[in-house]
């Protein structure tokens with residue numbers, strides 16, 4: 001996934017991504033998710049392939065904010081299984097080593 005192009009309107013596309021909606025491709029068609037890769041500093045890069053051109057794109061996913069970590073910690077303290085603060089209900093965080101990570105956006109939101 002080395003030669004991915006960056007997307008211009010990441011902010012808008014991230015909203016669709018977190019909402020679980022299909023992302024429109026700059027080349028027409030839509031962007032099919034290929035997966036996420038961790039990025040130094042706690043963020044991630046999400047990779048996509050354009051359905052029309054087969055070009056590959058990457059979008060930066062920012063690391064967890066303090067508020068998001070707090071929200072996850074509070075659910076844990078109440079004995080619950082936290083969902084992804086961005087993806088919302090139904091996308092549960094999973095253990096990855098010592099971290100609690102969203103399987104869709106690849107961000108660590110807490111400690112397992």
Ligand SMILES: [Zn+2]
Nearest residue numbers: 084087102105
């Ligand atoms: Zn997520």
